[in-house]
Amino acid sequence: MVNCGLLTNKNEPVPLKGIDVDVQVQGHVATVGSTLQYVNEEESPLEAVFVFPMPADASVCHFSAKIADKEIVAKVKEREEAREEYDDAIASGDQAFLLEESEESVDVFRLSVGSLPPGQSAAVTFVYVTELSVQADDALRFCLPAILNPRYTPPGTGGGIVSEITSASSDIPYSLSLTVHVSSPNPISKVESKCPLEPLQFLNTDHTNAKVSLSGGHKFDRDVELFLYYQDAHKPTAIVEAGDLTAQTGILMGDPVVMLSLYPEFPEALMSSLSSRGEFVFVMDRSGSMSCLLHQGNNTQTRIESARDTLLLLLKSLPLGCYFNIYGFGSHYESFFPNSVEYTQETMEQAVNRVKEMRADMGGTEILQPLKHIYSQQCIHNHPRQVFMFTDGEVWNTKEILCLVKNHTDSHRCFTFRIGEGASTALITGMAQEGGGHAQFITGTDCMQPKVMQSLRYALQPAVVDITEEWTVPEGMSTTRLSPPINVLFQGQRALIYAQLKGKSPSSDSQGSCACRLSIHRLAARALIRSLEREEQTEGVEKEALKARVVELSVEARVSSSHTAFIAVQKSSGEAVKGPLLRRRVPAPEKKKINPERLSARTHMMKRSLPAVEDTLLQLISLQKASGCWEMDGALLKVFGKTEEEVVKRIPAQVDKGVWATVLALIWLNGFKMDAQVEWQFVAMKAVKWIRNQNVVNLAECVRVGNDLLGCQVKEDVFGH
Incomplete structure (x- = not known):
């Protein structure tokens, strides 16, 4: 068992003392500020390494540290330059902090706390901005990840930040304080959570501003999910944010930025016309981690058991005349049929019988190879390909997978399902975004089947394509689109469009925005940065020029990217460090492992006919x-x-x-x-x-x-x- 928190020389835990989180929600986006309290109770200077999860759509925009009574604010610099500055600082006995994004996955960050003197305390604060995902019932989902599962890394591939994630005890020695302020153009109906909440407080009479907090004493042993409900959820909204008064006009941070939210509700007559055509490819994670329980409750299924029931339901729900296939993957992969087959009574029965025998017995989690094989198959005329990916997402090469999906975006749609907590949100949301599909999260006591059937309805319904947009702005102004174009939109999908407003409007000289409250600007910068990073993966492009533009935008907007890092150094009068620092990992909490004897008994019981x-x-x-x-x-x-x-x-x-x-x-x-x-x-x-x-x-x-x-x-x- 690996203890959670900083460890002393006697292997005794010196954990985080607490985490305070403040969330500011503006319509469909949120700004999240987290403060982590550390203390070094060892007798020697300490370097702590803390690997932690971040929502996939998030971008860090502020990082600071307070050591004793001195506060230092980090700057954004090119990654290698920041690393060199950090190494030089701790070698000189200075206090330094380095915050950087994983090279393999945008939803994993590493915080290095360097040369913290004995007995010294430190409070580390970081702020990030993120988009909120839309659920099937029109709710907006905010998630504060607590669980970060170890990611499978194939032998011989090396490893970056994600390989440093370690298992930890489920006993979380620190508490979480979280307060959420919500403001919206539309009235707020309610806020729900699986975690205990204090009563919702409305701050004005029209219910467009509200406040809610977690109940006191909450232990941060699982993801914190909040579901926000607005009235008139399908009504388009726009938020215009003025630029930073201290920034130069003509650049992104100095000009106004508009965020347009589109969440249309299509006519019922159109949505009732379900297609009987399609090639449905179901890709099931059968790695060892799928043997874990869905949640810690009575009579709880394992992830693979729930997935088998769901596959049965999907097979029975497909229309006659379509085509289908089922893949299982782990360290290797296998398919039920060499190619997708027509859906008949015979092929359905063959598939059902094989689903009954599916186990979590295929080793690691390697998604790339089965996807490459699926994309190599010739598409079936008049049967659009729909890929349904089921995984607990414990992968190491997220960016490579997303690049592959993006390269085949014109030939398929991708629907993804994250099973359990701790999986890569970057993988789940990224595959759905790049594949023009929809992402679903099955956590806690969620039932998988309703969410999967909702996505099947999306797959069978007609989608809106050939989307064009036209902007009308005041005379003397123009717009520059900052987010990728919308290629497809279907019922239940929300699109956020960011645009920079250039030129001088009649009222622009009287408006300004505090540099620390430029949430819309930073999300717009993040959208543009992610587009450039994806373009870097394309063959034949000027990679160095794209990298330079990413670094320029990242430094200008003070948001994280794959090529930059946050660096903070506090000069001290201490002597240079002689010899290596004590290096301590701070493992993120992990879900409890299932008892092998219990799993064996459950597996034996499941040899009966599916379902239970x-x-x-x-x-x-x-x-x-x-x-x-x-x-x-x-x-x-x-x-x-x-x-x-x-x-x-x-x-x-x-x-x-x-x-x-x-x-x-x-x-x-x-x-x-x-x-x-x-x-x-x-x-x-x-x-x-x-x-x-x-x-x-x-x-x-x-x-x-x-x-x-x-x-x-x-x-x-x-x-x-």
Whole structure:
């Protein structure tokens, strides 16, 4: 067991004393300030290394340290220059701090605390800006990551910052204080969290400003998630932020910047027209970490168990005539079929039988190779490729993966699902963004199936393409777009557009913005920097010129990038350090590992048919044929809780047994499982379509008798009549 926090020579923990977090939300974005309290209780100077997670869409914009009563504010410099300055400082006995982004993944940072004298305390403060993701229920999700799982690094590949992530005890010795201030152009409806919150306080009468805090004594042993709900969520909003009065006009930080939020709601008639075409490629993480529990509760499934149930549901929900394939990956990969196959009863049954045998037994987490193989397959005419990636995201080469997805963005859409806490948010959100899809996060007690079925609906619905935009600004002004163009937009997806306003407007000379509150400017700079960094991965480009532009923007806007770092040095009168400093890792907290004996027992139990016996909904779904119908057999009767005699003797005249079984299945779903409708909606749609094709002459009588038999009150209109 590795202790969490700074370690003494006696291997006793000297942990962080506490973390204070202040969050300022403006509409769809947030500025997050965190202060970490350290102390060196050793007898020698100390260098501490703390590797910690950051939201994928975030960018650090401020870093400072207070040692005793002296505060030093970091500057942004080119990465190698900052590293040299840090090494020189600690070699001279000075106090120094270095904050840098991982070269492998933008959501991992390393903080080096150099030459902290014995008995000395230090408070480290960093501020970052981030976009808030949109959920299926229109909520905006803010997440403060606490869990950072060790990332798998293949042998012989070396390793950067992500390889320094170490396992730690789940006993978190420090507490978290968090306060969130929310302001929005639209009124705030509510704020929810799985963590205990103090009551929401509205700060004005129109409810556009509010404040909420975590309840006292919260232990930072899991991600903190907040869900913000606004009224008129689909109404476009724009926030114009004036430039820094101390900056030169004509450059990004000196001019006003506008952030436009688009979250359209498409007409119901358009959204109900689901496609029956498509090539659906399901890519399942089968690395060893997928054997971990989804959360620490009673009767909790492992990640791989939940994923198997979800794959079953997806297979039953696909439309006849589409194409599909399933990949499993770990240290290597395998596919169910050499190429994607047409969805028929035969191919579906083959896939279901193989899904039952899937285990978390394939070693490490290497996503790149299966993706390369998928992209090498020729696309099927008139069947757009949709890739569904399921992973706990413990990978090391995130940037390389995102570059690959970007290079094939015109040939597919990518939907991603992060299973459990601690995974790379940069991987999950980045693949969805580069692949024009949608990202989902399954954490805590979340049920995977509803979120996955929501993404399947997105994949089957028509998308808006060929998007153009036209800006109308005051005379004498012009706009320069700072964020990448929007190529595709579908129901449930939000787009943020950043633009620089150049020129002089009638009121521009009376406006200004504090340099420490330029959140929109810094997010705009981040969007432009990320675009340039992705362009660097393209063959045949001037990499040095792009790097120089990234460094220039990063220094100007004071935001993090792959080519810069934050460096702070406090000159001291101490003597130069003789010999190496004591180097201490500060491991980030990790989820508890599952008991191997318990896992073995659970795996043995899962050798029974998928799904588990007690889940009647999955039982019913597993019995449906690819065409959408059910057959009258003992397993179906068991779901209904009826005997064969009770059901068969009530069959209306001139009704086939298969029709009767399918009508009863639809009545049962609508009568007993409406709370899970999002999970079985496609199963039901296939069944309704099948019944229509049977030309049942007395459907009304079937519904009436079926309601009476099952004790329901389902109306005939659920059958499309």
